Every structure is written in structure tokens, then in C-alpha cells.
Amino acid sequence: MSTVQPNILAANLSTTPFPDVDNVSHCPDTISWDIFYSSLHIYIFILSTLGILLNIFVLLVFCLHKKPCTVAEIYLSNLAAADLILVSCLPFWAVNIYNNFEWPFGTFLCKIVNLGIKMNAYCSIYFLVLVSIDRYLALVHAMSHGRMRRPKYAKIGCLLVWLFGLVLGSPVLIFRKVQYIVDYDVTACINDYPFINFSLFYDVMLTIFSFLIPISIIAYCTLKIIQALKNKSMDRFHTERTEKKATTLIMAVLGAFLICWVPFHLICILDVLCRAKVILDCFTNNAVEFCNQIFSYLAFFNSVLNPVLYVLVGKNFRKKMWEVFHQWAITRPVTSDSTRSHLSSTLKTTV
Template sequence: MNSGTKTTFSVEDLNIYDYDSNNYSYNYSSLSDVGTVCNWESSIYFDSIFIPVLYSLALAVGLVGNGLVLVILWKKRLSLNVTDIFILHLCLADILLLLTLPFWAVEAAKGWIFGTPLCKLTGALFKINFYCGIFMLSCISLDRYLSIVHAVQMYSRKKPMVTHCCCLMVWLFCLLLSIPDWIFRVAIKDTRRQDRTECVYNDQPDVRLAIRYLEHILCFILPSVMILLCYYHILQRLQHGSQCKQKKRAIRVIIALVVAFFIHWTPYNITRFIDTIQTNNTISINQTCESTTALDVALTATSTLAYLHCCVNPVLYAFVGVKFRKHLLDMLRPLGFTLKGPAGLVSRKSSVWSESVDTSHTSAF
């Protein structure tokens, strides 16, 4: 199973159902009330095929895409603006997240074979970069909102270290969120899952439940509200101005980023929230082996879709971001690629969002 969606069962008692979704296990005994022992072979088989294939694809596409973004940013490192710096840190978070995927793919296929120390390290690294990507997107949204709607510069282009320090604070906050991984994560065998060793949490259910609700609020609801409000006001501002080509392209970029974010994250977080309610027995649900297996499969599928988001941003930059496409094709021109399109399409130094935006906040993307 992958780190984001795991179903494990207590090795001490066959009548205890111990569910771990997004790295948190909760003891739940509703199935034992009726003396049911479920067969989880179908869930294990689904994960062993689905996860390695999708994670391998994500690793290949994500490393290439984010690697190209990093190369372009490195080539223009002396003139990085605020958005570029946020995108730099976002790419680093995406790449580090991608590097953990092979471990979870192996776990899905064969079980966790790397031991408890690497289990803690990989789980913490996964958590740090998993949430760092979300918070970086929120920072980008807030910066664009302030610079476009209010013409307020949170950061000075002449002092890029201020922006880097803001990104460092995000990294440190995500490090704090990973503390439970360092403390509670262990590699343990599960007798009800064909004696497979899995990298899971091993602590008190109340603590895990509190962390789960905290993550629902901090890591999806608040960032989602911020992103929606920021881009709603940005669109309102752009639509009230003259409808030049740059503004129309800006609207397309904004819509693409927002839609991509919610397509990848909403199904997973809704499924996770259902799992939290069901695990906490907040509402009365008649659980069966079929419904529990279906939830496990849904968590696996939606979490994989969420993780694929780290591959999407470079694709959006390439197909929607005019300036990024120009930099990319300029870099690839020695290999035989040429830029086709109207002359001077991206030669202007004004913002890709709006000519009224201060150019110190404009991005190559």
C-alpha cells in the first residue's frame, strides 16, 4: 500500500479492525460485532497493480517536467522574481515528494522491506513535501492576489532573500507537521494481510484522530478557501479591465491552475473525510466487508490522483504559460526545436497577467 492510503489490521486480535488512511490508524471494531472476518485479497491485488504503475508514470513525468522547470529557473537565477522563487520551492517540494514514490510502490507490491528507520525517514519526507506543495500554491495565490488586485508588493525583487525566508517558514511548518511520522511510524507485520510488513502509525487512536481533523482544516479547507478567494478577485479585476490578449491568457492560466488543483485534491479529501467520519463512528453506518474494501480502493485511487498533481504544474506551464514555453523552446532549439507563432508574441517584459501589474511580480510562467 502507498503512504497516503493504507489499510492495516491489528496483529493482536482478529476482531479488531485497524484502519490507516493517509498514515493514520484507527481501531475500529464494528465488523467484529457480527463476527465477520473479511478477505482483503482483492484490495491487496488492486494496490499491487495500480500503485506501482501509476507511481512509476508519475515519477518519470514529474522528474522530467519539474527538472526542466528547475533548469529554466537556474538559467535566469540572477533575475528571479517573487513568483519564480515560489515556483522554485514548489518544484523542489514536488521532486522530493516524487523521490518517495518508489518506496511506496515497492510496499504496495511486496510490503515494506526497508526497515523502521527508513520507514520513519521516508514517511516524514513524504509528509513534509506533500503539504509543502499545497502551501506553496497558497503563497503564490496570495502574492498574485495582492500584486494584481491591490498593487501591493509583499516582497521586494531587490531582496529575494526575504521571499526565500518566507518559503523557509513554510518548510519549517511542514517539518512540524511531520513530527508524528518521526515518533510513531513503524514497520510492522500484519497477520491478516498475508503477513505483509507495512510502514504505518503505531500510537493512540485519539491522538491520530486529532491530527486527522487538524490536517483536514489546515491542509485542505483553509488552502482551498484562500486559493478560491484569491483567484476569484483576480478574475474580477482582470475582467473589469480592457480585454487584451495578455489578460485573456492570464484568465486561462488562472482557471487552469485552480481547476487542476481541485480536480486532483477534492476527490481525495472528500474520501478521506468520509473515512474519518466512518472511523470515528460519528454517524451510524452499517459497514460490510464490501463497503470497507470499496472505501480502501477509493482512497488508493483518489490519493494517487492527488499525488499526480506534482506532475501537472510543469505541463500547465508548457501548454498555457507563454513565457515558460518560450524559455523552454529557446533551451531546446539547439536540439532542433523551433518556436512557431506570431513574432513578438512573448517579447514584451510586461506581466503575463496584466499590464497594470508591477513587473517585479511577473513570472516567466
């Protein structure tokens, strides 16, 4: 049986090259996919395990700390939640790849797992948009727009991002299905769009709303933030120095996101052009198809990298982390002493 190629985060989130799927290539396959997929499931399992543990750890630090989260921390905790959803969905795809793309989990999980993967891509970049806007307001317009930086508004913004991600990912719930592919003798989880023009239109809209618009906002805010950080007069104020510490972590997270995700989004644009027959060169088509796979799994790595950056770069996060550990260390002996005291009094009463 031929090896079926997965395109988990490509423009239409389908497995390729199925003959009844919209992104069938007109070029002969010149890539040896067997070598690529032979160990891919191991990489995904390792990625998932690390990502689940690290992102749960980040969320616990934010949730268990006695002080409420700042606006920036609300955004970063939601980003960690989005990363946790992604890495929790990836083991299903690892099993799928190991089974030569025979999907064993049924139609419901076929839809939900792919929706979780999709929503991570959309929500993550918009959480970073919110973070960038927050840093922009904190450093560039601290006096005039300070009232906008309130936890209540941050929570509303996060809720809107989750709803927006659900709307963008809703076609997955409609068109994803488990279908038997005769040519490959496999029952696969694929996208079954009604016609190719819908697929291309949907992918163009996703490119605009999930990449071009948010990346433009992030780029503008980042440039203004860099200009503000170069202003030496800000060092006189303790508040601005505190904002700078938070900004250092956010800039690191933003940089990691761009390194991991921008290649994927750029290759998706080329993939749309290939499927629209704008690019007809077979070498380019095959190169785009291969790079799509590589950059998809590079993008997944961002969900593991973010928690590491919180610890390595985020001074405020490390401070919160040690305070949570200290709080837990104090609470545990007190609880043990209370339990022993209660047990002793019970025994005396019994005697």
C-alpha cells in the same frame, strides 16, 4: 497470505487493515483488493519516472535561465521541488506493494519516505496559497501593496512553508516504525500511534490546517482575481497584461491541484468520521476505504501534471525554456572551440 491494503495518504498514513492500527474497520471486507494492487506498482513506477524527469526539467529551466526568477516563478519552482520529493519517494512504495507490503528498506527510510509524501501534500497547497496571494496583490492591489511582492519576501515565505510542512509531518518521524504483523506474517512500515484519540485529533488538525484554511484563502483570492480579470480597463497597461499571462498559468496549476487533491481531502474527512464511529454504515465505510485508495493515487498524478501545464499553458515559461536551450546551444560550440584551441596550442608547444 492475505493482501494487506496500503493507505499511503489516508488520515493516519498507515497500511490497513492491520488489527493493531488505529483505523481498523468494524465492517467485513467486501472489496477484491488483489485486482487493484496487481498492477498498481507499475502505475506508480511510470508516475515516478515521468514526475522525476519533468520536475527536474522545470527546475533546470528556472535555475539555468540568466534572468532571476520572478516572485511567481519562485513559488512555482518550490512547488516543482515539492513534487520532485513526492515522486522520488513513490518508488519505495511501489516496491512495498509489489512485495505484498513487506517493507525491505529499514526503519530510517520508512520514516523519511513517508515524511516526503506527507510534506508534499502540506507544502504544495501552501505554495499555491502564496501564489494565489501574489496574484491577488498583483491584480487587485497592484498600487498599494507592490512593495510586498519582492523576491526576498517570496523566498522567506517559501522557507516558512517548508518549515511548516516539516512540523505538520513530524509525527511521522515519531510514530512510523517497521513492525512485524503476526496475523499477516509481514514486516510492514506502519504508523503505531499510542492511542486512537491521538490519531483522530491529529487527523482533524491536519484537515483544518492542510485543507480547510488554505482552500478558503485560495477561494477568496481566486474570486477577487477573476473579478479583476474581468475589468477591461486593465488592458491599457502593459504591466497588467504581463501579470495576466502569469495568472493564466497559475490558474491552470491551481485548477489541476483542486481536481487532483480536493477529492482526496474530502474522502479523508469522511474517513475520520468513519473511524470516529460517526458513520457506522458498512457500505459507506467500504466505499470510503476504496475511494481513499483511488483518490490518493489521483492526487499523486498532480505532480506529473504540473510540469506539463508549465509548457502547454505558460507562455513565459516556454520563452524561458527556449532561451535556455538557445543559451546552451551557443555555449556548447564555444566551449568545444576553446577546447580545440587549447589542445592545438599544447601540441605546438610539445612539438
